Amino acid sequence: MSFSEFVKQVWVEEVARRLKADYGESIESIALDLGWSSAGNLSNDFKRMTGLSPSEYRLKYKQLE
Secondary structure: OOHHHHHHHHHHHHHHHHHHHOOOOOHHHHHHHOOOOOHHHHHHHHHHHHOOOHHHHHHHHHHHO
């Protein structure tokens, strides 16, 4: 794993934490706050690393509660 991939993984873990916390934040807001240029770019990275889109991840986590 390259350094840039490692950093991206750390940020994706932060996205996951914020999605689980459900502060009512939009994915767009999370993306911009954490340095992604758009929600689409965040979604692509998140799905590549977790297998789920941020929306799917949030929904799945809510169903487990």
